Amino acid sequence: xxxxxxxxxxxxxxxxxxxxxxxxxxxxxCDAYLxxxxxxxxxxxxxxxxxxxADRILLTPTLLILSPAPVRSIVGDLSEVEILxxxxxxxxxxxxxxxxxx
Amino acid sequence: VTDLRDDLTRxxxxxxxxxxxxxxxxxxxxxxxxxxxxxxxxxPAAQRELLRSxxxxxxxxxxxxxxxxxxxxxxxxxDPDGQILTVNKAWRDYALANGYSGEHLGLGVNYxxxxxxxxxxxxxxxxxxxxxxxxxxxxxxxxxxxxxPCDTDEEPGWFQILVSPMPPDSxxxxxxxxxxxxxxxxxxxxxxxxKQRLETLIAESTVGIxxxxxWKLIMxxxxxxxxxxxxxxxxxxxxxxxxxxxxxxxxxxxxATYEARLNQNDAPRHYRVKGRKxxxxxxxxxxxxxxxxxxxxxxxxxxxTDVTAQRNIEAQLRQSQKMEAVGQLTGxxxxxxxxxxxxxxxNAESILEDDNATPQLRGNANHIERxxxxxxxxxxSLLAFSRQLPLKAEHTDVNVLVVDTGNMLRRTLGxxxxxxxLLADDLWxxxxxxxxxxxxxxxxxxxxxxxxxxxxxxxxxTANASLDTESVTQSLExxxxxxxxxxxxxxxxxxxxxxxxxxxEPFFTTKEVGKGTGLGLSMVYGFVKxxxxxxxxxxxxxxxxxxxxxLPRGHDVAGKAATPxxxxxxxxxxxxxxxxxxxxxxxxxxxxxxxxGYLVGQAVDGGVGLEAFEAAQPPYxxxxxxxxxxxxxxxxxxxxxxxxxxxxxRILFMSGYSEDTISHDGxxxxxxxxxxxxxxKIELARALRKSLSKAEGNSSTGS
Numbered sequence: 001x002x003x004x005x006x007x008x009x010x011x012x013x014x015x016x017x018x019x020x021x022x023x024x025x026x027x028x029x030c031d032a033y034l035x036x037x038x039x040x041x042x043x044x045x046x047x048x049x050x051x052x053x054a055d056r057i058l059l060t061p062t063l064l065i066l067s068p069a070p071v072r073s074i075v076g077d078l079s080e081v082e083i084l085x086x087x088x089x090x091x092x093x094x095x096x097x098x099x100x101x102x
Numbered sequence: 103v104t105d106l107r108d109d110l111t112r113x114x115x116x117x118x119x120x121x122x123x124x125x126x127x128x129x130x131x132x133x134x135x136x137x138x139x140x141x142x143x144x145x146p147a148a149q150r151e152l153l154r155s156x157x158x159x160x161x162x163x164x165x166x167x168x169x170x171x172x173x174x175x176x177x178x179x180x181d182p183d184g185q186i187l188t189v190n191k192a193w194r195d196y197a198l199a200n201g202y203s204g205e206h207l208g209l210g211v212n213y214x215x216x217x218x219x220x221x222x223x224x225x226x227x228x229x230x231x232x233x234x235x236x237x238x239x240x241x242x243x244x245x246x247x248x249x250x251p252c253d254t255d256e257e258p259g260w261f262q263i264l265v266s267p268m269p270p271d272s273x274x275x276x277x278x279x280x281x282x283x284x285x286x287x288x289x290x291x292x293x294x295x296x297k298q299r300l301e302t303l304i305a306e307s308t309v310g311i312x313x314x315x316x317w318k319l320i321m322x323x324x325x326x327x328x329x330x331x332x333x334x335x336x337x338x339x340x341x342x343x344x345x346x347x348x349x350x351x352x353x354x355x356x357x358a359t360y361e362a363r364l365n366q367n368d369a370p371r372h373y374r375v376k377g378r379k380x381x382x383x384x385x386x387x388x389x390x391x392x393x394x395x396x397x398x399x400x401x402x403x404x405x406x407t408d409v410t411a412q413r414n415i416e417a418q419l420r421q422s423q424k425m426e427a428v429g430q431l432t433g434x435x436x437x438x439x440x441x442x443x444x445x446x447x448x449n450a451e452s453i454l455e456d457d458n459a460t461p462q463l464r465g466n467a468n469h470i471e472r473x474x475x476x477x478x479x480x481x482x483s484l485l486a487f488s489r490q491l492p493l494k495a496e497h498t499d500v501n502v503l504v505v506d507t508g509n510m511l512r513r514t515l516g517x518x519x520x521x522x523x524l525l526a527d528d529l530w531x532x533x534x535x536x537x538x539x540x541x542x543x544x545x546x547x548x549x550x551x552x553x554x555x556x557x558x559x560x561x562x563x564t565a566n567a568s569l570d571t572e573s574v575t576q577s578l579e580x581x582x583x584x585x586x587x588x589x590x591x592x593x594x595x596x597x598x599x600x601x602x603x604x605x606x607e608p609f610f611t612t613k614e615v616g617k618g619t620g621l622g623l624s625m626v627y628g629f630v631k632x633x634x635x636x637x638x639x640x641x642x643x644x645x646x647x648x649x650x651x652x653l654p655r656g657h658d659v660a661g662k663a664a665t666p667x668x669x670x671x672x673x674x675x676x677x678x679x680x681x682x683x684x685x686x687x688x689x690x691x692x693x694x695x696x697x698x699g700y701l702v703g704q705a706v707d708g709g710v711g712l713e714a715f716e717a718a719q720p721p722y723x724x725x726x727x728x729x730x731x732x733x734x735x736x737x738x739x740x741x742x743x744x745x746x747x748x749x750x751x752r753i754l755f756m757s758g759y760s761e762d763t764i765s766h767d768g769x770x771x772x773x774x775x776x777x778x779x780x781x782x783k784i785e786l787a788r789a790l791r792k793s794l795s796k797a798e799g800n801s802s803t804g805s
Contacts, residue, residue, distance in 0.1 A: 015155045016133035016148035045134060045142045052136050059132045060142070076131035 006034050006091055007067045009041045011052050013060045018077045022061035025078040033085075033092045121146050176280040179268065182239050184214040187275065196280075213278060224250050231263055238265050239276050249283065260287040310406035315399055317343045317360075329387070329408045331379035349376045349384065363393050364400055374409075386410045421603060429628065432608055433488030436481040440758035441684050443481065444780035447474045448690030451783050455697065478780055483621040486538065487608050487628035492757075492776055493535035495633070497656055500532055500539070500564050500586050501525045507543050508562070515547060518557030526565045532586045533656030538629045545622040546590040546649055553594025553647060563589040567652060584655035585635065591648040597641040605639060626651075671784055672791040673699045676723035680704045681711035681740060682756075683731045687779070691726065691756075694783045698790070708735025712743055721748055724794060729757040752793045756781070 010026055012019030023042060030038040045052045045060050055064060063074045065087065072087055085092070124135065124145060133148035144152065170177055171191035179187045186209055189197075214235065220228030227250035237243035245266040252259045264279040304311055310326030312319055322335045330347050332338055338347070345353045352375050363369035371392060377385045391404040453459050453467035485491040504523055512521060543562075550560050567587040597605060604610050608624040626649075630637045634654045641647040678700045682688035688704055695702045703718065705711035708731055715722055725744055729737035741753040756777040775793050777786065 013134035013142060013144060013148055014152050016144070017151045018131055018133045018148065045136060049136065049141055052142075053138050057136050059128055060134045060136070061132070076129070079131075 004068055004091075005037050005039060006030070006065070006088065007039045009043060009055075009064045009066060011043050011045055011055070011057050011060045011062045011064070014044055014046045016060075019061045021077040021079065022063070026063065029078070029081060029084055033088070174282070175264075178213065178278045179275060180213050180235075180239075180278060181275045184212045184235065184239075186211050186213055193280075224252060227263075231265065235265055235276060235278070238267050239274065241267070241274075249287075257284075258288075259284040310408070311403070312344070312406065313394065313396065313401050313403045314344065315396070315401045317345055319344050320396065320401060326406060329379075329385060329406060330377060331381055331383070347377055349378055352376055359391075360402060363391065363402060384410075386413050417603075425606065425627070428608055429488035429490075432484040433490045436484040436488070436490075437758040439477070439481045440779045441687050443474055443477055444758075445684075445686040445690050446470060447478070447780045447782060448694055450474060452690075452693055452697070455783075474780070480621070483625040484608065486541075486632075487621065487624035489628045489632035491538070491629070491632070492778060493538060493629075493632060495533045496536050498532050498534050498536050498539065499529070500588055500653065501529050503536065503539060504543070504562055504564060504588075507540055511544065511547050514544075515551045515560070519551055519554060520557075520559045521547075522559065522561050524561065524563040528566070529564050530566050530584060530586050530655045531657075532653040534633050534653055535629070538633075539653075542626040542629055542651070543588070543590070545626050549622055550590060550592035550594060550647070553592055553596070558593040558646075560593075561589075561591040563587075563591070565589075566655075569652070585652035586655060588651040588653065589648060591646060593646045596643040596645055596647055597639075598643050602639065602641055606637070671698075671787050673787065674790065674794065675699050675701065676794060677701045677703070677718070677720065678790070679711060679715055679718070679722040679725045681706075681708065681725065681727040681731070681737070683707055683728060687728075691786070694786055695726075695790075698783070698787055700790070707731050707733040708737070708740040709733050711735070711740055715744055715751075716747070722751065724752040724754060724790065726754045726756060726790075729755050752796065754789060754793050 008026075010022060012022060026040060030040065043051055045057070052060070057064075059075050061075070061077060063078060065072045065074075068091065074083060074087070078084065124143075125147075128135070128145070132145065134142045134144050136142050167190075173190060174192055175190075176193040176196050177190040178193055179189075181187055189209065214232055217228040217232035217235070227248055230248065231246075234243060234246035234248075238246055245264065247262060247264045249260060249262045252261045260283050262281045262283045264277075264281065266277050266279075268275045268277060304321075304323045307323055307325055310329045311321070311323045312326050313321040319339050319341065322339055324335050327333065327335045327338050330338060338344060341347070345356060348356060356375065359369050359373070369391075372388065372390055375387050375389055377387050379385055386409050388407045388409050389404045390407075391402055394401050394403045450467045450471040454464060454471065459467070482491065504525060508521060508523060515521065547560060547562075554560075565587045567585045569582050569585060601610075605623050606627040608621055610624075627637055630651050630653070636652045638650045638652070639647065678695055680688060680691050680695065680702060681704075682691060683706055685706075688706070692702050692704055703714055703722065705714045708727075711725070711727065712735060715725065725741070727737045727740055731737060735743065737755055737757075741755070744751050744753065752775075754775045754777060756779055758779045775789060777789050781789075
């Protein structure tokens with residue numbers, strides 16, 4: 001059964017330390033657990049604050065998981081894989097990740 | 103100031119407190135807070151990090167720019183629409199040097215527009231660059247490159263353009279790079295020109311050139327193919343082992359030389375070797391060989407010269423020089439012999455004419471005279487061979503001579519020999535000594551008979567022959583021109599090749615001892631050469647021999663017919679001075695003259711002769727002088743001196759041989775009277791009358 005694509009948006013503040021870590025952590029998580037089934041949009045609030053305000057973002061970094069619904073948000077540098085696993089668990093296909101690691 | 107410091111201290115403390123509380127509220131994993139009325143508020147840690155990172159970025163950008171500016175290539179970065187984002191120093195310098203300024207320096211210009219506006223020779227390249235740029239930017243093509251000409255006013259130039267994509271996170275643009283490759287292109291063109299020049303030299307060389315590695319030819323020129331009788335060099339390049347072009351007995355030596363050369367042992371650079379042409383003919387070759395590095399492979403190159411023709415000419419020259427030397431030797435001996443024979447002959451004749459001589463004495467004298475005649479013939483042959491026989495060239499129709507001689511030959515050769523003649527109708531005349539040519543023809547025919555003891559066929563052929571430069575260069579000692587060809591062919595035993603080259607040497611004979619003198623062909627050879635002709639012999643064992651004489655064409659109209667001889671012994675009473683250095687000869691001649699009735703004076707050399715001539719009263723009517731004498735006055739000079747003093751005096755020369763003293767090129771000058779020694783009394787008597795009768799015709803002093 002084909003799982004659907006995971007689409008998310010990460011709000012960061014330029015190259016600030018937590019933001020940079022959040023980008024790295026998100027990319028390596030997606031590569032490991034959602035290979036080739038993810039789309040990440042990165043938005044720098046120092047460049048585009050309007051969009052952040054529209055999405056009612058209060059802090060950066062903030063990850064918005066847009067689909068599959070419902071929209072959920074995680075604040076922080078995404079260093080705790082457990083939290084991501086907890087939220088995205090149903091979307092992860094273990095066969096994918098196993099074959100990836102084999 | 104103190105108030106302000108206090109104020110500031112308080113405010114910073116409040117700010118630090120606010121920051122601490124912000125960090126505590128957000129848990130340390132947050133960089134900024136966004137509030138709708140205030141925009142993003144950076145936390146202090148993030149703020150510090152961003153400032154540091156910005157400084158790093160600026161440094162990085164400066165480094166990148168320095169690298170780009172240091173590159174000799176002209177580089178521009180384009181955005182996805184083709185707008186030029188940035189250019190390096192080389193690009194700017196090139197643009198400035200070529201008259202661009204301001205916006206045209208690059209920034210903001212659309213590169214597609216630049217390509218589309220290109221004119222002239224490079225417009226085709228610009229158009230294809232534009233379409234390639236589209237493909238690279240849209241991701242349909244990795245990189246693209248093309249070389250295009252870009253001449254300046256001074257010299258031809260070339261550029262290479264390279265288009266490569268920028269990575270997606272840099273905005274999907276492209277990098278355009280122009281590299282000046284004029285130097286490389288120029289070097290390539292130069293190399294190509296040198297290559298073509300060398301190829302022409304090799305192709306046009308008159309030396310065969312080959313390069314081989316382990317006997318497989320890598321390179322060969324057309325001359326090499328020609329030497330071995332092939333039409334094109336490809337035919338020999340195809341040979342799996344070109345040693346087949348050499349004689350089998352040469353191959354082992356060639357192989358050893360090749361290996362020694364490659365192992366840096368002593369190997370001759372120059373050597374001779376025998377090759378075999380495609381048609382089987384053997385060629386003599388001179389090779390100049392050396393080892394050569396050929397793209398990392400050790401090969402051997404050889405320059406090959408065909409020296410076959412040169413060898414043949416050298417052999418001919420050696421033979422010719424040998425004949426010359428032998429001729430000098432025999433000629434010298436014959437001359438001395440003639441003086442001796444003169445004395446013997448004159449004395450024998452004197453005894454025969456002596457009325458008081460006993461019959462037995464007459465018999466002895468008769469034997470002496472006959473033996474002397476044979477000796478005279480022999481010395482004549484020697485002189486003929488050494489080309490020192492004075493020749494009386496006359497206008498001669500060789501056809502008539504062949505017919506006349508043929509009648510005599512039929513009797514001499516016998517019924518077993520069938521004589522056939524093929525005479526050309528429009529045969530040119532020749533200017534030649536008729537008697538000697540007759541002798542030569544008889545000699546050839548007698549040789550032919552001796553080669554056919556059981557009978558056979560003898561063919562005498564005449565024809566006109568024009569020798570061109572081509573046929574002459576293959577042989578020495580003959581000039582191009584018109585010749586009368588006289589060919590004598592027999593069906594006899596033939597001459598084996600190993601002795602064919604020696605048949606013209608004097609005393610060389612294949613006949614049994616006592617059957618031949620070995621002078622027949624030598625005499626013919628000497629006579630023909632002296633007459634400005636050439637002689638050629640071919641023979642095949644068992645099939646027969648052909649001897650061909652080429653006699654120079656004569657252009658004179660018919661010469662006067664020979665005066666009929668009066669057989670009686672003419673006598674006279676004129677005054678004659680004999681000048682001769684050999685006392686025995688002088689005495690014999692004086693005796694002959696006195697017995698003919700003449701009044702005789704004598705002198706031992708030219709000087710004494712001239713004194714005697716001047717002192718004589720009445721003067722001498724005729725001076726009979728030797729040609730070669732010791733002292734200042736030779737025969738010729740004496741004659742000149744006498745004729746200057748008294749022009750009507752007749753001069754009669756006598757000589758053992760003539761050389762150039764009185765003849766030119768072996769032929770007598772017209773108007774010169776010469777008696778060849780030894781001569782008989784009757785010959786002397788006739789020569790005197792003939793000479794004296796000319797004087798009678800010219801003046802009245804003769805008695």
